[in-house]
Amino acid sequence: MKKFIFIFSFSCLAVLSDAQELVLDKVIAKVGSEIVLLSEVEEQYAYASQQTGNDSEEFKCQILESVIGQKLIVHQAKLDSVQVSDDEVEAQLDQRIGSVLRQMNGDEAFFEDYYKMTPNEMKDNLRDQQKQQMLAERMQATLMSDIIVTPSEVVEFYDGIPQDSLPYLNSEVEIGELVYEPKVNSEEREKAMQKAADIRKQLLDGADFGDLAIKYSDDKGSGAQGGKLGFAKRGSYVPDFEAAAFTLEKNEISELVETEFGFHIIQMLERRGNNISLRHILITPTITQDDLDLARVELDSIRSNILNEKITFKRAVSMYSSDQSSSKNNSGRMVNPATGNTFFETKDLPTDIYFEIESLGLNDISEPLEFQTPRGVTQYRIVQLQSRSNPHRASLEEDYSKIQGYARESKRQEFFYNWINSKMKDTFIEISPEYGGCPAIEQYSKE
Numbered sequence: 001m002k003k004f005i006f007i008f009s010f011s012c013l014a015v016l017s018d019a020q021e022l023v024l025d026k027v028i029a030k031v032g033s034e035i036v037l038l039s040e041v042e043e044q045y046a047y048a049s050q051q052t053g054n055d056s057e058e059f060k061c062q063i064l065e066s067v068i069g070q071k072l073i074v075h076q077a078k079l080d081s082v083q084v085s086d087d088e089v090e091a092q093l094d095q096r097i098g099s100v101l102r103q104m105n106g107d108e109a110f111f112e113d114y115y116k117m118t119p120n121e122m123k124d125n126l127r128d129q130q131k132q133q134m135l136a137e138r139m140q141a142t143l144m145s146d147i148i149v150t151p152s153e154v155v156e157f158y159d160g161i162p163q164d165s166l167p168y169l170n171s172e173v174e175i176g177e178l179v180y181e182p183k184v185n186s187e188e189r190e191k192a193m194q195k196a197a198d199i200r201k202q203l204l205d206g207a208d209f210g211d212l213a214i215k216y217s218d219d220k221g222s223g224a225q226g227g228k229l230g231f232a233k234r235g236s237y238v239p240d241f242e243a244a245a246f247t248l249e250k251n252e253i254s255e256l257v258e259t260e261f262g263f264h265i266i267q268m269l270e271r272r273g274n275n276i277s278l279r280h281i282l283i284t285p286t287i288t289q290d291d292l293d294l295a296r297v298e299l300d301s302i303r304s305n306i307l308n309e310k311i312t313f314k315r316a317v318s319m320y321s322s323d324q325s326s327s328k329n330n331s332g333r334m335v336n337p338a339t340g341n342t343f344f345e346t347k348d349l350p351t352d353i354y355f356e357i358e359s360l361g362l363n364d365i366s367e368p369l370e371f372q373t374p375r376g377v378t379q380y381r382i383v384q385l386q387s388r389s390n391p392h393r394a395s396l397e398e399d400y401s402k403i404q405g406y407a408r409e410s411k412r413q414e415f416f417y418n419w420i421n422s423k424m425k426d427t428f429i430e431i432s433p434e435y436g437g438c439p440a441i442e443q444y445s446k447e
Contacts, residue, residue: 028041028064029430044067061435071132074132077139087274090275092134093126095232098225098229101225143415147412147415154400154407158403158407166395167394168392169389169392170391173357173385173387174386174388175357175385176313176317176331176334177317177332177381177384179322179379179380180322180368180380180381182294188286191286196263197256199283209253210228213227214226217281219280231272231276234276238261240257241280244257248266250269252268253265262284263284264281266278295379299380300367303367307365313332318331336348352370366382366383369382369383
């Protein structure tokens with residue numbers, strides 16, 4: 001089961017990795033209404049081998065078993081009338097190809113040279129596989145959405161682990177943060193608004209949108225692509241931007257739209273139901289050094305009020321922390337992106353926080369720290385050390401939430417493993433004789 005889940009994650013990436021290599025195709029297996037092509041197995045095997053360093057024949061058998069499992073889920077999804085719309089597939093493809101293009105600075109010529117096909121040809125290549133992957137994911141989500149673990153099951157799971165096999169956990173901390181954004185002064189805001197208005201006038205006078213986006217847009221990712229954002233569904237953008245975008249007709253250019261990022265000029269390219277394809281030009285007001293200095297002073301004042309117990313840290317987060325900070329909706333508590341929980345091994349913390357908390361006691365608050373957002377914007381934050389554990393073996397008393405997560409995942413995997421096995425027995429499966437040497441697969445082949 002673990003092998004299946006691991007290999008399944010490679011499915012669409014394999015095509016992007018090995019698009020240059022052509023494989024002579026043929027059908028090597030049938031799973032209900034679905035077929036398995038040699039190219040699918042070879043692409044996933046080549047990609048997974050590159051990632052793991054394992055190129056054995058046994059590993060190729062595991063890949064084939066994984067692909068058969070994928071096809072079984074897709075076959076069952078169709079029987080159960082699980083639906084994935086064409087618009088959803090297109091939106092996902094746009095996102096995937098757009099992500100690759102952004103890493104190439106929007107250079108479509110480089111993309112074509114590297115993959116030996118254009119972005120649109122790549123989308124055509126990936127479309128069927130993308131839809132199958134989305135069907136499989138939706139089927140799995142449907143199957144396991146209601147699986148929960150009770151407290152007694154958590155205890156039973158923990159008691160079933162031999163004491164000498166319990167993991168030894170490193171020291172971990174929980175960190176609260178209050179993120180403070182420097183405010184744009186009125187003069188710089190007015191200058192940015194006037195610049196955006198001048199660009200919009202050029203567009204209305206017939207200037208090329210793509211050329212002006214490349215030249216002026218402060219959104220460098222989309223700007224390099226002529227401002228194109230690709231397809232996205234409702235709920236993908238910040239509210240003011242989205243409200244304006246969904247009122248536009250095809251090729252219509254919006255009025256200036258102000259968001260926390262600056263001033264936008266938006267053009268509707270295409271609409272497919274709740275999915276829209278846009279392009280935009282963003283003009284971001286300049287944050288001056290005086291603005292930065294003022295923000296640091298204001299944040300230091302907030303810190304003093306917390307230390308003097310005029311306001312709680314939690315209340316200060318609610319009142320002053322940036323709306324763009326994911327921690328704000330978690331009372332300031334930072335979430336570890338690698339685990340999804342609030343615990344960090346100190347080595348996984350941002351460098352500035354790592355060094356700062358070394359001198360902090362429990363519930364102490366740091367001086368204002370300057371940092372850069374992923375968009376390269378300077379902001380400030382204060383951090384609070386909210387808990388610190390010593391290295392220890394996992395225990396219910398100290399690590400209940402982690403053990404609960406392990407128990408839930410174990411129950412989900414067991415359920416899915418049993419579901420796969422039961423469907424294997426009820427589904428017609430035919431496998432090419434040349435793969436008869438794969439022991440784990442032979443049991444699936446039906447007379």
